[in-house]
Amino acid sequence: MKIVLSAVIFTPDTIYKDHGIVFDKTIVTIAPNDELRAQYGNACEELGEGSVLMSGLINPHVHLEFSANRSTLTYGEFMPWLSSVITHRDELINNCDATCMQHAAQTMLNKGITAFGAVSSYGFDLEACASTPQKVVYFNELIGSDPLMADALYGDFQERLFASQEVRREGFHPSIAIHSPYSVHRVLIQKALQYAQAHKTRVTAHFMESLSERQWLDDNSGEFQPFFQNFLKQSIAANTAEEFLSYFNDVPTLFTHGVHANDEELLTLSQKGHTVIHCPISNRLLGNGVLDIERLDTQKIRWIVGTDGLSSNYTLDLFEEMKVALFIHPNQPLLPLAKQLWKSVTVDAAKALRLNCGSIAPNYDADILVVRVDYPITDQLPIHLLTQPHQIESIYIQGEKIK
Numbered sequence: 001m002k003i004v005l006s007a008v009i010f011t012p013d014t015i016y017k018d019h020g021i022v023f024d025k026t027i028v029t030i031a032p033n034d035e036l037r038a039q040y041g042n043a044c045e046e047l048g049e050g051s052v053l054m055s056g057l058i059n060p061h062v063h064l065e066f067s068a069n070r071s072t073l074t075y076g077e078f079m080p081w082l083s084s085v086i087t088h089r090d091e092l093i094n095n096c097d098a099t100c101m102q103h104a105a106q107t108m109l110n111k112g113i114t115a116f117g118a119v120s121s122y123g124f125d126l127e128a129c130a131s132t133p134q135k136v137v138y139f140n141e142l143i144g145s146d147p148l149m150a151d152a153l154y155g156d157f158q159e160r161l162f163a164s165q166e167v168r169r170e171g172f173h174p175s176i177a178i179h180s181p182y183s184v185h186r187v188l189i190q191k192a193l194q195y196a197q198a199h200k201t202r203v204t205a206h207f208m209e210s211l212s213e214r215q216w217l218d219d220n221s222g223e224f225q226p227f228f229q230n231f232l233k234q235s236i237a238a239n240t241a242e243e244f245l246s247y248f249n250d251v252p253t254l255f256t257h258g259v260h261a262n263d264e265e266l267l268t269l270s271q272k273g274h275t276v277i278h279c280p281i282s283n284r285l286l287g288n289g290v291l292d293i294e295r296l297d298t299q300k301i302r303w304i305v306g307t308d309g310l311s312s313n314y315t316l317d318l319f320e321e322m323k324v325a326l327f328i329h330p331n332q333p334l335l336p337l338a339k340q341l342w343k344s345v346t347v348d349a350a351k352a353l354r355l356n357c358g359s360i361a362p363n364y365d366a367d368i369l370v371v372r373v374d375y376p377i378t379d380q381l382p383i384h385l386l387t388q389p390h391q392i393e394s395i396y397i398q399g400e401k402i403k
Contacts, residue, residue, distance in 0.1 A: 002399065003044045005033045006051040006370070008377050011360050012342035015381055020044065021053055023366035025399045030360060050374055052381075055360050056114025056367035056395065057318045058349035060137075061204065061256050061277045063309025064118055064125040067104035068096035073311060077287040078210035079223045085311060086231075092311070093124065101128035104316060109134060111317045114367040114397050115355055117204065117254070117306070119177050123160040130167045133402050135367070137353050138164050139177035139204050142192050145185050145238040154188055171398070173354075175202035180209075181244035182216055182224065182237055189239075189247050196251055202354060203248070204277075208241070208265070209257035210288045217241045241265055248272065254352055256306065259283055259291050270299040275352040278344070280325045281315075282308035290328055304344040304352055318345050323386045338382035370394035 005020035009030055020036045022028040037044055047053075066085075069092055074084040085092075105128055108116060115135035118125060121143070129136045140161045144153035164174040176196050178184050196203050208214060215222025217237050228234040241261075245268050255269065256277040269276065278291050296303045305325060307316050315321075322341040329337060350358025357365040372391045375384060395403040 001028070001043075003036055003040045004047060004053065004370070005036060005044050006047045006053040007049055008052050008381070009360055010052050010054040010371075010381060010385070012339045012346065012382065015377070015379065017377070019053075021360065021366075021368065023368070023396075023399050025366060026356075027360065027362055027364050027366050027368075029362055047370060050372050050377075051393075052371040052373060052377070052385075052390075053360065054369050054371060055346040055358055056369055056397065057112045057345045058304075058353065058355070058358055059108060059113045059116040059307055059316070059318055059345070060254060060304055060349050060353055061117055061119060061279065061306035061308055062104075062108070062316060063121070063311060064101040064104050064128060065096060065121055066092050066309045066311035067100050068092050069310050075285045075287075075312075078212055079227065081286050081312070082227075093122065096124075098124075098127045101125045102131065104310070105129070105132040105134065108316045109395065109402065110392070111319060112369045112371075112392050112395065113316070113318060114369075114395065115171075115350075115353070115357060117175075117353060119204065119309075120160070120164075123163060126160075126164055126167070130169065130172060133397055133400075135171040135173075135355055135357065135397070137173045137175050137202055137355070138167075139175045139202070140164055141177035141179055142188055143179040143183050144188060145183055145234065146232065147185050147187065150185055150187050154191060157188075157192070173202060175204070178203065178205040180206040180213070181239045181241055182213055182228075185238050186243065186247070189244070193247055193251050202254075203251050204254040204256065205248075207244070207255040207258055208260040209283075210286070211260055214260040217244075245269070245272075248274065254304075256308075257283065257288070257291070258296075259289050263295070266295060266299045266301060270301045274301070275348075276301055276303040277306045278303050278325065279306050279308040279312075279321075280328055281321060282312035284324075284328070285312055285314075293329055294331065302348055302352060304349045305341060319386060326383075326386055335380065335383060338386060341386075342382055366396055366399040368394075368396040 009016040117137040216224035258276040346358040357367040
């Protein structure tokens with residue numbers, strides 16, 4: 001049993017001054033420091049002035065297999081970026097071995113990320129994700145729009161899924177990713193989702209990331225038209241957006257991006273209990289625009305923040321991602337937005353990924369950060385933690401001190 005006393009316990013809704021936590025593998029209780037001193041005496045660890053106890057962060061969407069990228073790809077517009085990914089794919093994959101991906105996972109840990117959702121295209125990141133101390137929702141990705149290749153594509157997907165199910169450690173969750181409505185044939189989608197529903201498997205998918213995707217799915221036009229014609233000899237999109245979403249009616253899913261989703265699609269996301277993952281830096285670098293979070297809030301759609309991978313980001317740091325989000329949504333009141341951002345990487349992300357963490361409350365896993373700040377702590381702390389310097393001194397995952 002550990003008893004840690006801090007200047008404040010920070011949650012998105014409440015700042016508990018002069019409070020501490022009693023925890024083992026899970027959190028037992030939170031209470032005022034004086035009460036804990038009286039009960040536990042010298043067993044208490046005093047963190048002192050400027051100490052902030054908070055939940056570990058959760059990054060719901062990252063591609064570790066592309067972590068070798070620094071300046072290889074083309075940014076500014078979606079299609080030039082996609083073409084550069086295809087051109088340099090083998091180079092990037094070959095340059096990121098297990099050590100490279102382990103380093104990316106460790107970088108996230110150093111930034112306070114105690115759980116993440118890894119979207120795996122090839123299974124090359126399995127070793128890194130299996131050995132990292134963080135909780136991992138391991139999304140084996142299904143991709144392929146050619147019906148003639150359906151059996152082979154599904155067989156490869158199954159092989160990777162079954163390999164991930166061989167990992168036997170607490171906190172590792174083999175799961176399923178459907179790449180996107182334009183890149184996966186309906187037969188493959190339906191087959192994978194039937195498996196997901198039968199086995200209660202977590203599911204994620206990219207959806208409405210770019211204007212090119214919008215135009216292609218709506219009327220088989222736009223910049224995707226020559227791309228699919230030249231690369232895959234396809235003149236018609238694999239699915240319409242409406243068809244695609246209908247496949248997920250009985251499978252609550254994390255849909256990444258959603259920048260160009262229309263009102264009807266957002267209504268579907270709301271009615272079916274889906275979640276949108278907001279990746280503001282990736283959206284900016286790829287020229288996809290800004291997610292309208294006001295529309296999501298109006299529709300009561302849960303949205304959470306993720307970094308995406310280093311193929312479309314310069315960092316795997318959720319503090320940085322939240323700070324960018326704080327500035328790109330100027331019509332939102334600042335303090336309420338900051339609080340919502342903190343929820344999006346803790347309690348709301350945990351709910352979306354079905355993890356027992358993300359909250360500083362009894363019975364939740366003790367995934368905890370000890371952060372040190374050198375400024376007075378006020379009710380503006382949700383903003384200051386994103387805009388002022390801080391130091392992560394300690395990291396606990398299920399009560400074990402990792403850092």
